[in-house]
Amino acid sequence: MSIDSVDPEDVDAADILGSAIERREDPALVTGNAEYTDDIELPNTAHMAILRSRYAHATIEDVDTEDAEAMDGVVGVFTHDDLARADTPGDVPFLIPVAWQLPSLNDVDHPMLADGRVRYQGDAIAAVVAEERAVARDALDAIDVDYERREAATSPSEALDSGASELHGDADGNVAFDWEIGDEEKTEAAFADADNVVEFEADNQLLIPNAMEPRACVADYNPGNDELEVFMTTQNPHVHRLLLSGVLGHPEHKLRVKAPDVGGGFGSKIHNYADEAIAAWAAKHVERPVKWVATRSETYLTDAQGRGHETTAELAVSDDGDIQGFRVDTKANMGAYLSTFAPAVPTWLYGTLLSGQYDIPAIHATVEGAYTNVPPVDAYRGAGRPEASFVVERVMHLAARELDMDPVEFRRRNFVDDDDFPFETEVAVVYDSGEYGKPMDEALEMVDYEGFRERQEQAREEGRYLGIGFSCYIEACGLAPSELAGQLGAQAGLWESSLVRFHPSGTVTAFCGTSGHGQGHGTTYAQIVANELGIPYEDVDVVEGDTDEIPHGMGTYGSRSAAVGGSSLVKSAEKVVEKAKSLAAHQFEADPEDVEFADGEFHVAGAPDRSVGIKDVAQQSYLAHDMPEDTEPGLEATSFYDPDNFVFPFGTHVAVVEVDPESGEISFEQYAAVDDVGNQINPKIVEGQIHGGIAQGVGQALYEGAEYDDNGSLVTGSMQDYAVPKAEHVPEMETESTTTPSPHNPLGVKGVGEAGTIAAPQAVVNAVADALEPFGVDGVEMPMTAERVWEAVNGRATADGGSEDGTADETAGGDGGER
């Protein structure tokens, strides 16, 4: 069902929270009045371009910048040696840090500009600053780099192979870390007693985020007061400020990071890259504004990629269909260096989700992280959770098939019971709330499951192959509390901060430390605050994305903004109401405990005619002519909200496809999604997030994948070669929702930003596998190109002696079809 949006003016104040109002961001965005980073034009701006390694792995013998420096319009050319020579006080190593630790982590140096070695195609070698953008790019061609090439490895298994060339002196065998979760002994025992063991082996391919706006920054330094301002494409300005401060040795309080309008991120703008640091350094060095805007080619080469897993898994399951144990072994591609939060992604964000929606009595997972000659791999929409859900839901598909059970009944049999929440899994997390059968029931109705099976049978008789695929996903958002994050290795707290400020005239500005980049926080946060304060929606303005304006913040990623940022705003608003109540009580000459607050009005209990509006109280607070004793003037409050736990959205996605075994083409007949993201602040925005997430998940299933040649050169380095889905590639999506509020935050929200991306890939793969069951195909490697599908069908047919009669696949899930 498509949600109809409404004009906020048509919504009663009391109903604003939960209304599908139109976004207030849109007028600027649809009239050309948005301001993205490249739109910022400061006087006397110089432009920077970065020379990048053309090879995936090489020693750099020499970098000759002389000719480039001599070019007209070139302000300066800088290499690693120049950084080291810079007049920055202190001993600044100009290394890009990693902000997540694991006990076994082999941390390695990541120089801001290459220090005698490049480790991926695109590694930064030198920076040119010039009067014009085009001149800076021209000058790159005049720099002469003497490379001594080395062997490259781009997949984890290659890099971990004993013969592989090592990337770093500090990481023997290219091992970034070894990590495990769950109970190995218990799991082994479960397998020893298992009736059946279902095997699975598959890759989860590397993906390139492709936010439509390339990364960019404008850095401006004022030598008079030592203030360094960096306007940049960021999802988390305060985190970037802290990290940039360390990288550059510039004091944090003299550094401002501001996110102008940001054109999408999907994770790629969380991370602390070298490029923005180089621009900031250059601005200090040349003492004028420096602008750097990535070309699309540069985003392909340097934006942190996502996924990159090689996994084998086994499920122990009884003859009756009860899951007994689950064992997973994953090799994770970390790329050439450790990106900001990279170590968390294939470990804590992956392993903890391996119980899916199921009550699994024993789980053990091991993950080995590998340094490889690809760009650093870090969070991309979903970040660890899609990889987990993919493994779990593919295995569920294969297990049901092996047991000859209906995939729906198999899943239902193993769902965590509604009565078992909060539910502690075998992989260290406690699910907050859930009713996993509800979205499943709704989805089955949407696709008319019984009718489908009849149609499928009939179609097969006609030589047409329909398939249905289920994905019952779980997501974890708003990683918290900070104490737990610290125990898991985060070098940061994962609270969120906000400030709610009444102005003397009665309007409000709400500041929040998250940093939206398309999610519509300006709208949803205003809905939250207006609701809490009982004032008109249009009287609330929202400010995000500026370290000079907002007390502090951790940013927008991991579907955390509503659950953590939104809740922080609730807490700040509650404090504002509490103070206003004491002022109202003073005015009433009543005990604050006798004063009630509803719909923006304070009144004395039992005397409704004695009332005062919160806006009047705000005005009085600033006049401060008659304040209660020991009460300061003004009306504003700040919170640092640290949640009690993660929140766990869930849902069921169902893909219905037809596969042409002759051509390998896949076409969608239906895509139905039922998501439970807890309470919804704005259902239209929720719908948009689900749609976009599904499109990216379908992209992974069918189209997308970073491919490297034997030399480690990216062969999918443009939009021509890497298939970002177009309008015709994405199916019509039918979306519904159920609502199971989270008990862990005052809004009862669960988060929605990543759900679709987490759910979709395996729904589509399972549908294709279901369609091709008569050919003995139990899976196809992603992206499921027509060629791969054809090979799966025809390769299998040949191996089985040309049989097309549905010969059972004896190694279901083994190496069948996946790789």
Next chain:
Amino acid sequence: MTTHDITLTVNGTDHDLSVESRTLLVYALREELGYTGTNVGCESSLCGACTVLLDGDAMKSCTTLAVQADGATIETVEGLGGRDDFHPIQTGFQEEHGLQCGYCTPGMMLTSVDLLEENPNPSDEEVREAIEGNLCRCTGYQNIVNAVQNAADQMAATDGGEDVDLTREYPTGDGDDGGEGA
């Protein structure tokens, strides 16, 4: 560096400017004339963020040289309508939540305007085909399709009234060299 004196009529205003031979139309619009509503996403005609109407046809300004556009009439997002006088396509995008980050939106809207000018009553499939050369990473396209249909409905309902004039006359010419990708 050789420069050329050219004239561009942008959103009804004539501009005389001097550009290098290699200056791309999008940079002439953005950096010389200040029309920063037109975005650059790929500099290779593939993403469509830079789409403008050039002599009435949707055209990717990142692979059009400014000198090629000499004498042309150009419509950018700034010319569609302000916040108090939205063009139907702008209304459609807002009402249907056809945008999230907004980066692809100016180009997406101008391609849609071109479509609706040629086909005032497109099917959903025709909309999807028409915007094939414009990539969006946020929305999954469904609400963009709805937005274009919403605009088409508004136009039909107002029967070509003045404030939904999508059929204004441009000097014709085969300006579309395939850059549109549709």
